[in-house]
Amino acid sequence: MRIRPRRNRISNSIRSLVRENTLSPSDLIMPLFLIDGKNIKTEIPSMPGIYRRTPDLIIQEIKSLFSLGVPAVALFPALDDSLKDRYAKESSNQKGLYQNTIRDIKNAVPEITVITDVAMDPYSSDGHDGLVDSTTGEILNDETLPILAAMAVSQAAAGADIVAPSDMMDGRIDYIRKALDDGGFKNTGILAYTAKYASAFYGPFRDALNSAPKKGDKKTYQMDPANVREAIREAELDIQEGADIIMVKPGLPYLDVIRAISEISNVPVAAYNVSGEYAMLKAASQNGWLDYEKVVLETLMSFKRAGADMILSYHAGEAAEWIHG
Numbered sequence: 001m002r003i004r005p006r007r008n009r010i011s012n013s014i015r016s017l018v019r020e021n022t023l024s025p026s027d028l029i030m031p032l033f034l035i036d037g038k039n040i041k042t043e044i045p046s047m048p049g050i051y052r053r054t055p056d057l058i059i060q061e062i063k064s065l066f067s068l069g070v071p072a073v074a075l076f077p078a079l080d081d082s083l084k085d086r087y088a089k090e091s092s093n094q095k096g097l098y099q100n101t102i103r104d105i106k107n108a109v110p111e112i113t114v115i116t117d118v119a120m121d122p123y124s125s126d127g128h129d130g131l132v133d134s135t136t137g138e139i140l141n142d143e144t145l146p147i148l149a150a151m152a153v154s155q156a157a158a159g160a161d162i163v164a165p166s167d168m169m170d171g172r173i174d175y176i177r178k179a180l181d182d183g184g185f186k187n188t189g190i191l192a193y194t195a196k197y198a199s200a201f202y203g204p205f206r207d208a209l210n211s212a213p214k215k216g217d218k219k220t221y222q223m224d225p226a227n228v229r230e231a232i233r234e235a236e237l238d239i240q241e242g243a244d245i246i247m248v249k250p251g252l253p254y255l256d257v258i259r260a261i262s263e264i265s266n267v268p269v270a271a272y273n274v275s276g277e278y279a280m281l282k283a284a285s286q287n288g289w290l291d292y293e294k295v296v297l298e299t300l301m302s303f304k305r306a307g308a309d310m311i312l313s314y315h316a317g318e319a320a321e322w323i324h325g
């Protein structure tokens with residue numbers, strides 16, 4: 001035998017020379033859950049180690065993430081039911097909890113990239129990402145667009161660096177881009193949730209925000225887990241409409257979609273390693289069934305290998321610490 005692939009694995013230093021992908025804190029984006037109040041953090045039962053935090057504690061957490069080399073956070077608000085209505089009016093309140101906190105974060109840690117969520121569900125009494133027709137129950141696409149645009153503009157006005165529409169309405173990237181430009185926010189980026197699947201892996205997130213749909217499911221707007229060609233179509237549309245970054249979500253069960261999209265995309269590709277994926281590794285590790293640090297780093301590397309340029313992950317903080325050593 002003259003050809004021996006094992007020669008390239010013989011030592012740590014050779015393995016490091018031939019390594020095809022790397023994982024760095026600068027690849028990571030940490031999602032954070034926001035609640036109103038002061039000096040309070042409450043753990044999410046289905047996501048041990050992940051908290052809802054008041055603005056002061058969010059800022060503390062962001063300072064520590066930034067010092068570990070994590071360049072960005074994705075902020076999600078958990079609102080009291082009294083602030084929710086059919087039209088998600090609170091979502092564009094310039095003095096609302098979300099907008100105030102974005103401003104506070106950008107004042108405290110100006111260099112961190114703040115990515116904001118554009119979708120109605122945290123603010124909607126129906127728990128849907130779009131406007132619900134009260135007689136038919138239909139999720140109204142075109143009527144939702146101005147609501148999303150107002151939300152995005154108010155976030156940009158508060159200082160958001162990148163707005164991230166997670167709603168899956170048709171045509172929203174073009175609509176939001178135009179609204180941002182008209183509002184004077186031509187430098188605010190758009191990270192599009194491009195291939196967002198109707199997934200049961202979002203369960204713990206909906207616990208965290210108390211944002212589960214009151215009726216029905218999200219299958220008329222989020223994608224069918226059986227499809228990949230359709231993800232390419234969504235990617236082509238979002239790129240054409242002006243998305244700066246496109247994303248696949250969830251991550252681990254959709255590595256093939258990340259691969260397919262990264263091969264055709266001329267903009268960076270993000271992967272969202274979602275709440276249910278975090279819960280799986282955490283629960284198994286807490287039972288002593290998996291080595292948490294090793295499975296997390298292996299999972300995060302799998303996204304890079306699949307072609308993702310960046311990863312939203314609840315493991316981001318811990319992973320950044322381990323990578324630093």
Ligand code: PBG
Pocket residue numbers: 117118119120121129166167201202203204205206218273274275276
């Ligand atoms: C909704 C939204 C969801 C997530 C991010 N934005 C849930 C949903 O679509 O129901 C899920 C994130 C996660 O599970 O970590 N706009």
